[in-house]
Amino acid sequence: MALVIYNTMTKRKEPFEPLEKGKVSVYVCGVTAYDKSHLGHARSAINFDVIVRYLRSKGYDVRHITNFTDVDDKLIARAHELDVDPMDLSRQMIDEYFSVMDGLKIRRATAYPKASETISDIIEMVKGLMDKGLAYESGGSVYFIVRKVKDYGKLSGQSLDQMVTGTRKEPGEDKRDPMDFALWKAAKPGEVSWDSPWGKGRPGWHIECSAMCLKHLGKTIDIHGGGTDLIFPHHENEILQSEAHNEAPFVRYWMHNGMLTMGEEKMSKSMKNFFLVDEVLRRYSPEVVRFFILNASYRQPLDYGEGSLDEAGRALEKLQETYTTLLSEEVSADGTQGMEEACNDAWARLTEAMDDDFSTREAIAVMFELSRKANRGLAEGSLNRAGVGSIISVFRRFNDLFDVLREEKRRVVAAPEDTRPTDTAAPDDTLTIDASRMSDDGYVTDLVRKREIARRRREFDCADKIRELLAEHGIEIQDTPEGAVWKRR
RNA sequence: GCCGGGGUGACAGAGAGGCCAUGUGGCGGACUGCAGAUCCGCAGACAGGAGUUCAAAUCUCCUUCCCGGCCCCA
Numbered sequence: 001m002a003l004v005i006y007n008t009m010t011k012r013k014e015p016f017e018p019l020e021k022g023k024v025s026v027y028v029c030g031v032t033a034y035d036k037s038h039l040g041h042a043r044s045a046i047n048f049d050v051i052v053r054y055l056r057s058k059g060y061d062v063r064h065i066t067n068f069t070d071v072d073d074k075l076i077a078r079a080h081e082l083d084v085d086p087m088d089l090s091r092q093m094i095d096e097y098f099s100v101m102d103g104l105k106i107r108r109a110t111a112y113p114k115a116s117e118t119i120s121d122i123i124e125m126v127k128g129l130m131d132k133g134l135a136y137e138s139g140g141s142v143y144f145i146v147r148k149v150k151d152y153g154k155l156s157g158q159s160l161d162q163m164v165t166g167t168r169k170e171p172g173e174d175k176r177d178p179m180d181f182a183l184w185k186a187a188k189p190g191e192v193s194w195d196s197p198w199g200k201g202r203p204g205w206h207i208e209c210s211a212m213c214l215k216h217l218g219k220t221i222d223i224h225g226g227g228t229d230l231i232f233p234h235h236e237n238e239i240l241q242s243e244a245h246n247e248a249p250f251v252r253y254w255m256h257n258g259m260l261t262m263g264e265e266k267m268s269k270s271m272k273n274f275f276l277v278d279e280v281l282r283r284y285s286p287e288v289v290r291f292f293i294l295n296a297s298y299r300q301p302l303d304y305g306e307g308s309l310d311e312a313g314r315a316l317e318k319l320q321e322t323y324t325t326l327l328s329e330e331v332s333a334d335g336t337q338g339m340e341e342a343c344n345d346a347w348a349r350l351t352e353a354m355d356d357d358f359s360t361r362e363a364i365a366v367m368f369e370l371s372r373k374a375n376r377g378l379a380e381g382s383l384n385r386a387g388v389g390s391i392i393s394v395f396r397r398f399n400d401l402f403d404v405l406r407e408e409k410r411r412v413v414a415a416p417e418d419t420r421p422t423d424t425a426a427p428d429d430t431l432t433i434d435a436s437r438m439s440d441d442g443y444v445t446d447l448v449r450k451r452e453i454a455r456r457r458r459e460f461d462c463a464d465k466i467r468e469l470l471a472e473h474g475i476e477i478q479d480t481p482e483g484a485v486w487k488r489r
Numbered sequence: 490g491c492c493g494g495g496g497u498g499a500c501a502g503a504g505a506g507g508c509c510a511u512g513u514g515g516c517g518g519a520c521u522g523c524a525g526a527u528c529c530g531c532a533g534a535c536a537g538g539a540g541u542u543c544a545a546a547u548c549u550c551c552u553u554c555c556c557g558g559c560c561c562c563a
Contacts, residue, residue, distance in 0.1 A: 008493095011493090028563090029563070030563085031562090031563070032561085032562075037563090038563090040562085040563055041563050042563090043563070044563035045563080047563095048563095072561090073561080074561070074562090153492085156492065156493075156558075156559085157491090157492045157493065158491075158492055158493095158558090158559070159491075159492080205561085225563090226563060227562075227563035228493085228494080228557065228558075228563085229557070229558065229561095229562050229563070230558095230562075230563070231492095231493080231557095231558070232492080232493090232558055232559060233558090233559075233560095234562090256563095257563065258494085258557090259556085259557065259562095259563075260563085261556075261557090264555070264556060265556080265557095266556080266557065266562090267563095268561095268562060268563095269561090269562075270561075270562075295501085295502075295503095295511090295512080296501085296502060296503085297502085297503070299494085300494080300495080300502085300503095301494080301495080301556065301557075302501095302502085303501080303502095305501090307500095307501095307513095308501075310513095311500085311501065311512080311513055311514095312501090312512090312513095314512085314513060315501095315511090315512045315513065316512095318512080318526095321526065321527085322527090325526090325527090359503080359504090361502070361503050361504095361510095361511080362503065362504080362510085362511085364503095364511075364512085365503070365510060365511040365512085366511090367511095368510095368511055368512070369509095369510090369511080372527095372528080375526090375527055375528070376527085376528060376529090378527080379520090379527055379528055380528090455522080458522070460522055460523070463522090463523090464522095464523075464524085467523095467524080476525080476526095477524090477525085478524090478525055478526055479521075479523095479524085479525080479526090480526080480527095481520095485526095
């Protein structure tokens with residue numbers, strides 16, 4: 001079974017064949033480090049996290065690079081506003097980025113190069129383009145001559161002549177053609193800058209990605225990813241620079257994730273309609289956030305509305321419930337059913353879905369179906385130990401990719417044999433709970449056992465009171481034929 | 490204006506020629522002291538119009554509405 005990837009360049013799904021057998025180079029555009037990350041950034045990170053995990057699970061040796069733009073107009077402006085050094089601001093935001101991405105269980109990329117640390121490579125690249133006659137210096141800035149390359153617009157489908165009307169010329173710039181874009185920008189007084197053959201300045205936006213790809217991954221990379229909002233002009237211009245400079249195809253597969261929207265509008269800083277990741281993580285678990293994102297196709301826009309994460313949480317809870325039950329039953333199952341076939345089938349369908357352009361949604365649907373089969377078997381008591389084991393194994397392999405489930409067992413409190421009236425159960429009017437001991441599992445188990453006894457004696461007021469009090473402390477009790485079961489929410 | 494992507498049941502969101510999505514929610518049933526969880530069952534859909542086909546939510550054409558990109562952006 002072969003992996004196919006939707007390539008933005010050809011607008012088709014294509015069989016995936018890396019340049020070098022067994023190895024995959026992946027470059028994903030990162031963030032401009034001038035502010036905290038919002039959920040849109042999280043979406044991109046989560047999508048590519050799973051994509052890389054899947055590629056690795058297929059045995060590929062993946063080299064994954066994600067950059068930080070730490071030199072840019074907005075960053076300088078923000079630093080000025082806050083009256084801090086731009087480099088300090090970006091360092092702080094990069095720390096914040098790692099903190100929330102770790103919080104979302106994103107696996108770290110192979111490297112995170114920064115624009116500020118790639119200056120010499122960028123200068124080399126700009127020089128190379130000038131030597132080829134594809135760029136010129138003007139007023140301390142260097143511009144790329146767009147009209148000298150022929151396949152402009154091959155990624156975005158934009159045509160040069162249509163564009164001209166829409167392009168503005170910033171004051172102070174001295175471009176020969178309004179379509180030309182900056183490779184190197186002359187420093188304005190007081191700005192962060194580096195020495196270059198053209199005087200003090202800093203890199204243009206697009207060139208850093210081209211330089212980093214070349215430096216860390218080579219002339220031709222397998223996968224280049226980013227949001228759909230980067231297709232034009234960012235990625236288009238990267239192609240121009242890199243292919244002109246390297247004289248080699250730049251990217252084999254362009255992958256673009258859809259925007260996260262709110263009320264159908266793109267979530268963005270400029271629209272001030274965004275949710276910061278750290279705020280969201282205060283209210284929802286990383287698993288729920290991941291599930292919400294992965295429960296949609298990465299290419300389509302996804303709407304974030306009030307209640308989206310709650311709904312994702314309820315759905316995920318179902319899978320978690322099954323998984324937890326399976327883990328709890330792992331050693332005690334005593335039926336006869338093996339589930340071998342159902343598990344093989346589920347895994348086959350799951351990988352088939354993932355092979356089809358990383359259809360995480362489909363994969364999740366498969367898990368829900370397996371979950372139902374598992375619950376049925378569990379309810380009937382028909383599963384044997386191997387059966388439970390093989391379902392767990394599918395869940396585990398799924399989770400290695402998605403990372404949305406927690407490995408937790410349920411604590412079962414078996415029904416005490418002796419339910420004759422004793423003083424073990426306190427009368428409901430005097431029952432109190434020592435809140436300070438609620439983190440003590442033994443104490444909780446003790447209370448649950450007291451409730452079990454009360455239930456056996458049909459003292460339901462007392463039993464319900466205990467259930468209620470525990471619930472106030474986030475402890476949930478479920479009665480099962482094997483006894484009461486409890487967990488922390 | 491130009492270039493993309495879309496309009497699917499109450500909602501969220503898959504699918505891309507014939508079959509079931511999946512989840513939330515709703516209804517009915519089983520289980521239960523109650524609750525929860527779970528299981529079984531039911532209802533409900535492919536923007537509109539034409540065409541291709543034995544067969545279209547899926548392909549083609551037209552209409553219409555929405556979103557994104559064209560300064561920065563995951």
